[in-house]
Amino acid sequence: MLFATMVACSQVERPIADVYTVRDYKTVKLYLDTFNAKIQSEYDSIGSFKMSYAEFHNGKKHLIFFGATHSRDLHHPQFRQLAALFKAFQPEVAFNEGGEIPRDRRYSSMDSAIISNGETGVLKLLCDSARIRMKDGDMNEREEMMALKKAIPRDQLYLYMAIERFLNGYHKGHFPGMTLEAGWHSKFIPYMRRSGLGLTLQQESLDTLKAIYKRYLHQNFVLDSLVQVHEFYLTDDGVLGDVGRATKIVRDQALLAKIDSALYQYDRVFVVFGSSHLFAVTPALKQIIQRKRE
Numbered sequence: 001m002l003f004a005t006m007v008a009c010s011q012v013e014r015p016i017a018d019v020y021t022v023r024d025y026k027t028v029k030l031y032l033d034t035f036n037a038k039i040q041s042e043y044d045s046i047g048s049f050k051m052s053y054a055e056f057h058n059g060k061k062h063l064i065f066f067g068a069t070h071s072r073d074l075h076h077p078q079f080r081q082l083a084a085l086f087k088a089f090q091p092e093v094a095f096n097e098g099g100e101i102p103r104d105r106r107y108s109s110m111d112s113a114i115i116s117n118g119e120t121g122v123l124k125l126l127c128d129s130a131r132i133r134m135k136d137g138d139m140n141e142r143e144e145m146m147a148l149k150k151a152i153p154r155d156q157l158y159l160y161m162a163i164e165r166f167l168n169g170y171h172k173g174h175f176p177g178m179t180l181e182a183g184w185h186s187k188f189i190p191y192m193r194r195s196g197l198g199l200t201l202q203q204e205s206l207d208t209l210k211a212i213y214k215r216y217l218h219q220n221f222v223l224d225s226l227v228q229v230h231e232f233y234l235t236d237d238g239v240l241g242d243v244g245r246a247t248k249i250v251r252d253q254a255l256l257a258k259i260d261s262a263l264y265q266y267d268r269v270f271v272v273f274g275s276s277h278l279f280a281v282t283p284a285l286k287q288i289i290q291r292k293r294e
Helices: 025-046 078-089 110-130 141-149 154-171 180-195 206-217 229-235 239-265 275-289
Strands: 004-006 017-019 053-058 061-068 093-096 133-136 268-274
Touching: 025 229, 025 239, 025 275, 053 275, 061 078, 061 239, 061 275, 078 110, 078 268, 093 110, 093 239, 110 133, 110 268, 141 154, 141 180, 141 239, 154 180, 154 206, 154 239, 180 206, 206 239, 229 239, 239 268, 239 275, 268 275
Parallel strands: 061 268, 093 133, 093 268
Antiparallel strands: 004 017, 053 061
């Protein structure tokens, strides 16, 4: 599925629109399976492993896309690898996954960055140290929801967003000291309102979500056995798989447009997104780097 993405620039004339070629996420799963087998072999052999990244050159234009895993494990080797790669590359701008991080947010150490925001926190720490801008590579909530609402029923979007954007994180302890009900109403529902999904007060209740969960997933909502969304978008043909793949596609197209635009302004661009995105957008990055920009 391809989306036309408008690209604009005040300094350089650019194409009116671009369609970026990305891999289907069921094909991406094959790449991930190979990669996971590789890092497991490395870990069994030497007790560590390296994450995948892709590097692209064209004249003075240089792009690195680091495929991260969304972990807050202080001992995960990706953080040392990410820091070393960033420092060697010396980027002029960087893009993160997962939304805007306040420019005035600061971390006192690598460990505090990891605990607070995983690989995004580490990237922010590195950008602050290098005195460069870290930019949001994602769509904002309303842009993403407007794109998805064109093809996906509202209750299915609600179910997917609840699991991926709040419940999985709550289950992993990302909202310490909060009850599920308190976190739902203070964190997730405001996010849904900003996104413009258009829920009524009754639909915003956790009980409504539990009913939708049972209707589509054919099981009662139990936090300790919560469905893991990240597995569904790669393999499942049901509701969560369909919505998950749709969210990845629209976000990939938005990210690619931002990378394309940035390469008109900067020579060295650094991107940190999840590994699945890396394998999905590699064909498009090869297209983008070849564009004449002078």
